[in-house]
Amino acid sequence: MEEEIDKIKYEFKKKYNKEVLYIGADLSKPQEIKSMIEEILEKKKSLDILVNNAGIQYVAPIEDFPVEKWDDIIAINLSSSFHTIKYTITSMKKQKWGRIINIASSHGLVASANKTGYVAAKHGLIGLTKAVALENAQIGITCNAICPGFVLTPLVNKQIEDKMLKGMTKEEATNDLLFEKHPSLQFVKTEDISAMVLLLAGENGSSITGASLSIDGGWTAR
DSSP, X not given: OHHHHHHHHHHHHHHHOOOOOOOOOOTTOHHHHHHHHHHHHHHHSOOOEEEEOOOOOOOOOGGGOOHHHHHHHHIIIIIHHHXXXXXXXXXXXXXXXXXXXXEOOGGGTSOOTTOHHHHHHHHHHHHHHHHHHHHTTTTTXXXXXXXXXXXXXXXXXXXXXXXXXXXXXXXXXXXXXXXXXXXXOSOBOHHHHHHHHHHHHSGGGTTOOSOEEEESTTGGGO
């Protein structure tokens, strides 16, 4: 793990000529989040742009949904963003500028069966986004949510693998997943999401706040 982190830091510095600070924290533990933010502010003096992008998933009918999985999903997918914002916002207020970007999901806008924890957390994240946006609308701080559809992440690959266990080929499983949700029949690219982050983080995003911005191949247009 440390070697992989060092490699990413080196590649980032080489490409952008910027130093990278890495601080590990268990985002299910509020005290570790608090310590992480405090260390960043101590070393960097300000935290101008906060992107909350942690997430886990579990799929099961509600009667079979383990309580500990519910607790983990709420802690990481929702509560961690509350804590990072809580401990960052004072610094942003002092400089009267800040950008908070929460990576939500299409499941923050619409539901799917067997994903009660994920859907509840992502709906909650959008509510958190709106409340924070309203509280800071007049002081140069914006807060928005990006709502991607399916991106080829480990979470989505797991869903493809689960379909393959039912006898589908990988191609059939992939097409079945996309056909169910994405009218475009294409996965969302990570570059699409990063481009939206850059827009929201810059001056051209100054009038966008409290928004839930879909990047989902038409999923939530239905």
